[in-house]
Amino acid sequence: MTYALAFDKLTLGYDRHxxxxxxxxxxxxxxxxxxxxxxxxxxxxxxxxVTGVLRPLAGQVRFGTCARNDVxxxxxxxxxxxxxxxxxxxxxxxxLWNEVGGFFGLRAAHRxxxxxxxxxxxxTGFAARSIGSLSGGQxxxxxxxxxxxxxxxxxxxxxxxxxxxxxxxxDLLGVVRRWHGxxxxxxxxxxxxxxxxxxxxxxxxxxxDLVAHGPTAKVLTAANQFRAxxxxxxxxxxxxxxxxxxx
Amino acid sequence: MWEFLVQPFAxxxxxxxxxxxxxxxxxxxxxxxxxxxxxxMSLTGDAMAHAILPGAAVGFLIAGFxxxxxxxxxxxxxxxxxxxxxxxxxxTALREDASLAAFYLISLALGVLIVxxxxxxxxxxxxLFGTVLALDDAALILLCGIASVTLxxxxxxxxxxxxxxxxxxxxxxxxxxxxxxHFAFLALVVMNLVGGFHALGTLMAVGxxxxxAAAARFWxxxxxxxxxxxxxxxxxxxxxxxxxxxxxGLPSGPAIILVAGVAYGMSLVFGPLGxxxxxxFRRRVNI
Numbered sequence: 001m002t003y004a005l006a007f008d009k010l011t012l013g014y015d016r017h018x019x020x021x022x023x024x025x026x027x028x029x030x031x032x033x034x035x036x037x038x039x040x041x042x043x044x045x046x047x048x049x050v051t052g053v054l055r056p057l058a059g060q061v062r063f064g065t066c067a068r069n070d071v072x073x074x075x076x077x078x079x080x081x082x083x084x085x086x087x088x089x090x091x092x093x094x095x096l097w098n099e100v101g102g103f104f105g106l107r108a109a110h111r112x113x114x115x116x117x118x119x120x121x122x123x124t125g126f127a128a129r130s131i132g133s134l135s136g137g138q139x140x141x142x143x144x145x146x147x148x149x150x151x152x153x154x155x156x157x158x159x160x161x162x163x164x165x166x167x168x169x170x171d172l173l174g175v176v177r178r179w180h181g182x183x184x185x186x187x188x189x190x191x192x193x194x195x196x197x198x199x200x201x202x203x204x205x206x207x208x209d210l211v212a213h214g215p216t217a218k219v220l221t222a223a224n225q226f227r228a229x230x231x232x233x234x235x236x237x238x239x240x241x242x243x244x245x246x247x
Numbered sequence: 248m249w250e251f252l253v254q255p256f257a258x259x260x261x262x263x264x265x266x267x268x269x270x271x272x273x274x275x276x277x278x279x280x281x282x283x284x285x286x287x288m289s290l291t292g293d294a295m296a297h298a299i300l301p302g303a304a305v306g307f308l309i310a311g312f313x314x315x316x317x318x319x320x321x322x323x324x325x326x327x328x329x330x331x332x333x334x335x336x337x338x339t340a341l342r343e344d345a346s347l348a349a350f351y352l353i354s355l356a357l358g359v360l361i362v363x364x365x366x367x368x369x370x371x372x373x374x375l376f377g378t379v380l381a382l383d384d385a386a387l388i389l390l391c392g393i394a395s396v397t398l399x400x401x402x403x404x405x406x407x408x409x410x411x412x413x414x415x416x417x418x419x420x421x422x423x424x425x426x427x428x429h430f431a432f433l434a435l436v437v438m439n440l441v442g443g444f445h446a447l448g449t450l451m452a453v454g455x456x457x458x459x460a461a462a463a464r465f466w467x468x469x470x471x472x473x474x475x476x477x478x479x480x481x482x483x484x485x486x487x488x489x490x491x492x493x494x495x496g497l498p499s500g501p502a503i504i505l506v507a508g509v510a511y512g513m514s515l516v517f518g519p520l521g522x523x524x525x526x527x528f529r530r531r532v533n534i
Contacts, residue, residue: 051420075416084285084413085470094410097421102407130468131413150421 004029004066004154004185005050009059012042012049018057019045020206025213027187027202029065032180034200034216035189036225038232041206043189044076047156050187066153066185069098074143074157082132088142089127092118095149117145122171137168144175155179157188161195173199196220207231255493261380262489265499268382268390268446269485272455275394276439277481278401278474280456281463283436285470286412289457290344294351296440296453298328300358303374303444308365312373314385318441325437328354358449377448377500379489386445393442397435404431409470447500455481458507465518465525480510 003026010023020042027033035043048054050061051073072095093106093114100106106114118127121141131139140160147155157176161169177199179186187204190196196203196216203219205211207228212219255262283292302324306316328350335350336343362371382390401408407428410418419425443452463476488503516523 048416051416053416053419069421071420073417073420075414079416080414081412084409085468085473086409086413087469090409091413094406094414094417097410102410102422102424103403 002029003027003064004031005187006062006064007059008062010049010056010061011058012045012054013057014045014054016057019208020049021209022059023206023210025204025210026064027185027204029185030180030183031185031202032176032200033185033187033202033204034196035187035204035206036191036193036196036220036228037206037211038229041228041232042208043206044158046206047073047158047187047189050154050156070153072147072150072152072155074147074155074160076158077136077139077143077163080143082134082139084131086131087127088118088123088129088131088134089114091131091142092145092149095146098150113149114145117148118142120148121145121175135165137164140164140172141168144172148175153184155184155186157186159189159191162191169195193220193225251494252490255490261382262493264382264387265379265446265489266485268379268387269455269489269503270482271387271390271394272439272443272446273459273478273481273485275390275397276443276452276456277459277477279397279432279435279439280453280460281470281473281477282408282412282432284457284460284464285473289461291347292436292440292453292457294347295325295329295436296444296449297351297358298354299325299437299440299444299452300374300449301354301361302327302358303441303449304358304361307370307374308361312370314383314389314445318389318445321441321444322437324354325440326434329433329437373448375448375450376498377444377446377451379446379499379503382446390442390445393438397439400431400435404428408432447503451500451504454504454507455484458504458511459484462507462511462514462518465514465520465522468520480507480514484510 005027007023007025010020011018012020023046035046037043045054049056051071052068093110095117096106096110096114100110115127118124121144123138123141123145126134126138131142134142160172160176164172176186176188188200190200197220200216202214203216204213205219205224205228209231211228211231212224256266280292283289299321302320302322303317304320306313306318306320310316328347332343332347332350335341335346358374359371362374407418407422407424411425411428415425418428439456440452443455447455459477459480460473462480463473466476467473484507485503488506489499491497491506492499492502514522519525
């Protein structure tokens with residue numbers, strides 16, 4: 001099987017405290033994978049490790065079918081400063097970074113693509129609005145428009161459907177399915193098990209260590225979710241207990 | 248009216264030089280101040296302004312009131328404190344604001360001590376509050392040079408800098424410019440503080456960067472608008488401050504900063520965006 005991404009004994013963390021430990025596995029090319037697990041399980045950390053924002057403490061991320069710089073990343077909304085005075089169109093246009101770079105201007109063709117992306121996520125008429133004036137759902141749509149422009153082989157989504165209205169979730173799920181249909185690899189951190197079962201064929205359950213990885217129907221079981229919760233609770237105790245109580 | 252507004256500048260060379268120096272600081276330093284404000288680093292700017300003092304003082308100790316020595320000393324000290332406080336925050340449990348506060352208090356005390364050992368109280372006042380009415384050609388060239396370098400650097404780094412403010416994770420994911428942008432920005436802050444220090448002193452230099460930027464927040468909603476409004480407020484404060492100091496015999500540096508403070512206060516109350524009076528505006532429009 002060709003893989004988009006492979007993890008070799010990957011350990012990621014902050015200040016030498018591991019948040020993801022000894023992760024092994026492959027993400028198949030063109031797959032649509034949900035990463036689930038309790039709070040503090042290292043889900044967001046894993047995505048940051050793949051983007052390169054966070055360097056591995058040990059092990060490595062290997063890129064297969066997609067290049068290291070062919071990755072689009074949706075951070076959590078809380079990581080973005082929405083009080084900054086920037087318009088929707090400027091935020092979305094940043095998706096063209098890999099083509100335009102940090103220092104050159106946008107050409108007419110670029111501007112047309114930005115407008116197209118904005119209308120594709122249903123934000124027509126909002127282009128000139130400042131990002132601070134958008135609702136949570138509208139802002140998430142703007143971030144998806146930015147992802148559309150990045151046109152990457154690998155798309156990483158960190159809690160894309162948290163705190164947004166149901167209509168927006170349906171629309172954005174449509175965008176995710178479109179990417180999947182185009183053969184892109186999509187990895188999304190999600191909390192809603194129902195949404196995972198309904199829309200994501202593959203699931204990776206994380207509780208700092210890997211709990212399970214495979215087809216959603218097989219992997220996303222009550223037993224695995226319970227085990228993940230137990231492993232995470234064990235990790236919140238003294239370091240030497242970590243993982244022992246669960247086993 | 249003519250006599251009140253124009254004659255001081257027409258008649259006295261030192262007033263024209265002071266105005267020129269203040270305009271240069273306004274044009275270069277205020278856009279940096281806008282970014283400091285947007286990155287929630289206003290107090291960091293203040294702390295770094297104080298941190299420049301021992302460097303400038305060592306320059307003073309070695310060469311007296313030498314422009315080159317004090318500038319170089321200030322630049323070295325400012326960058327050292329900026330980098331050291333970042334390092335301490337990363338390597339220890341202390342947060343960056345606390346380590347910066349520690350460094351700047353030490354710097355301030357050290358600076359005052361060094362100036363006092365060699366110079367008089369008057370020298371100390373010059374270093375702390377600046378000598379805007381005594382700017383010579385070399386100082387003016389330095390201030391204009393710093394303003395030019397700042398504008399070119401900001402134009403060059405504008406997009407990465409905006410992205411570093413709005414969504415640093417995204418910038419780190421798409422390019423390796425995050426660290427470069429951060430340090431280039433810190434270098435611009437230090438450079439403008441050193442420039443401002445010659446005119447307004449270490450204690451006041453940050454005022455002309457932050458107060459107009461804070462006032463602009465109530466007038467403009469875009470980054471370009473903020474910068475334009477802030478520069479306009481800074482230049483207007485410089486002109487008014489110098490005139491007030493001339494006509495009423497007050498010290499110039501504090502007069503300029505106080506006028507900028509008045510502009511901030513007025514904006515806070517009457518500005519159209521997010522000020523105390525803004526809800527009244529809106530209600531009237533809706534009716």
